[in-house]
Amino acid sequence: MNDRASINQAPQMRREDRAEAYMRVRAASEALCAPLCIEDYGLQTADFASPPKWHLAHVSWFFETFLLEPYLPGYVIFDPAFRTLFNSYYEQVGQFHPRAERGHLSRPTVEAVYRYRAHVDAAMRDLIAGADEAQWLAIETRLAIGLNHEQQHQELLLTDIKQHFSVNPLRPAYRSDLATPRQGDALPLAWQGFEGGLIDSGFDGEGFCYDNERPQHRVFLNPFALANRPVTNAEYLAFVDAGGYRNPALWLSDGWATVQRLGWGGPRYWERIGGDWHEFTLGGMRTLDLNAPVSHVSHFEADAYATWAGARLPTEAEWEHAAGAVPNEGNFVDADLLHPQTAVGEGLVQLFGDVWEHTASAYLAYPGYRVPEGALGEYNGKFMSGQMVLRGGACATPAGHVRGTYRNFFYPQERWQFQGIRLAQDLT
Structure with missing residues (x-):
């Protein structure tokens, strides 16, 4: 099943398929970070570009805030401080850490952020499997927003990493094994x-x-x-x-x-x-x-x-x-x-x-x-x-x-x- 069908279509999809789509999108974010060194996760070289660690945590905050807290009975928040640290701009949720200062956060550690993701993922699996049918439509709607939101941050992860690496005099490659773009003459303008x-x-x-x-x-x-x-x-x-x-x-x-x-x-x-x-x-x-x-x-x-x-x-x-x-x-x-x-x-x-x-x-x-x-x-x-x-x-x-x-x-x-x-x- 491709991402387009599993994320953005088929409103009558089985919950098992929704759970599979969720885990696939979440895994894609972590795969994008696999080429990084630990030192790369906290880089912020411009106000408009966030550190990779922040992206990984923020998308988890989104699921925790808009799905787990309101819909999963007994859900235990991973860390109350994350409610402010990884809120991007949602004034109605509460305060948020300044965007330009996200690179100041050496803590939580990268390891803690990955534990946060695992905590949220386990709870999301429980929510998708066990949510009351009367609430499922609202949950399914927010789940689709959350998955598309994470895909947006996957693109931002790459463009922010490019920005961060570009200011390094070594001009390091994010990946040295990328496929080669197609070569040849440009099409005549018509x-x-x-x-x-x-x-x-x-x-x-x-x-x-x-x-x-x-x-x-x-x-x-x-x-x-x-x-x-x-x-x-x-x-x-x-x-x-x-x-x-x-x-x-x-x-x-x-x-x-x-x-x-x-x-x-x-x-x-x-x-x-x-x-x-x-x-x-x-x-x-x-x-x-x-x-x-x-x-x-x-x-x-x-x-x-x-x-x-x-x-x-x-x-x-x-x-x-x-x-x-x-x-x-x-x-x-x-x-x-x-x-x-x-x-x-x-x-x-x-x-x-x-x-x-x-x-x-x-x-x-x-x-x-x-x-x-x-x-x-x-x-x-x-x-x-x-x-x-x-x-x-x-x-x-x-x-x-x-x-x-x-x-x-x-x-x-x-x-x-x-x-x-x-x-x-x-x-x-």
């Missing part, structure tokens, strides 16, 4: 047109989705075209060489201020060595693959590049409409590349996997959206201010986790995720 009109946007089906994907609603689209593939490193390098980072006319005001303040001159993780461009990857330093999709660019950079290229970024409704006829397949974490690779195929390729694709859409509520009641309502709704939507998943995203309606969101200056660019054009 455009696929869409007539537009009234379309349905948002989730309206069976299985799991986040609350921010609902309700489905009608959107009017003018005729538009999407590029057949993401922008490549070679194309973005042409922007860099043409002085793109020195020309304020190309940038949004806040974007230009960010370039000046942070001294940007290219994508995150690009580095010139001996006159040639290299890129830091989860497999260590590599020569920049000019034919692969550019990644680790912010919304500001994506918008500036699109302006320079005489195009624009797609809206999220345009992207979703175009993706509706495209199979949800691609270079996800399961491919074991942990890096974008050269596009192949016909039509619209790499809409799913490889790189999250920037859109021109602010992260806002859909018409008719209501924030769910309780602390779980803080998961998405309270962040609908000042952030931008990205679509499609990336090479660090678990397969089956995303769908065509999935809305990721980040602040426009952030670029430590595998974020790339697909261009759009008006056809009017």
Whole structure:
């Protein structure tokens, strides 16, 4: 049974299958940490990137707080102090340790965090097997949220580790045994047109989705075209060489201020060595693959590049409409590349996997959206201010986790995720 079926679909699944899905997701998180040394678990090199140890504990805190405490009679909390240490941002639950200070926590030890995970896992098995039928629907709903939440943190584990390792002068590899990305010439840039009109946007089906994907609603689209593939490193390098980072006319005001303040001159993780461009990857330093999709660019950079290229970024409704006829397949974490690779195929390729694709859409509520009641309502709704939507998943995203309606969101200056660019054009 694949992850997509076992986690996000089949509301009438047997409890044994739910338990199996739970343990598979939990094991995947620990497998991602297997290449780490003990010294790596507490690293925090930026306010926005958390230590691996914190991720492992926080996802366990989520199950303990939202499932075990309210639904498992007699459950014994592993450590009351963890309620604050590993709460991320849930104000209605209580206080939380500052995000920027998660790397200050040498204790609890890594060994204690793994014991915490084992404690939660044993209790979750008991809950899934023995919960009263009258409560099962609520438990099953929260279980699906918890598993998808842990998958999100699996991606964050990888991107945070990449950030942490990148500041080490040794440029260590997270893994030296990664599969080799596909090589070859990039597909010629082409455009696929869409007539537009009234379309349905948002989730309206069976299985799991986040609350921010609902309700489905009608959107009017003018005729538009999407590029057949993401922008490549070679194309973005042409922007860099043409002085793109020195020309304020190309940038949004806040974007230009960010370039000046942070001294940007290219994508995150690009580095010139001996006159040639290299890129830091989860497999260590590599020569920049000019034919692969550019990644680790912010919304500001994506918008500036699109302006320079005489195009624009797609809206999220345009992207979703175009993706509706495209199979949800691609270079996800399961491919074991942990890096974008050269596009192949016909039509619209790499809409799913490889790189999250920037859109021109602010992260806002859909018409008719209501924030769910309780602390779980803080998961998405309270962040609908000042952030931008990205679509499609990336090479660090678990397969089956995303769908065509999935809305990721980040602040426009952030670029430590595998974020790339697909261009759009008006056809009017």
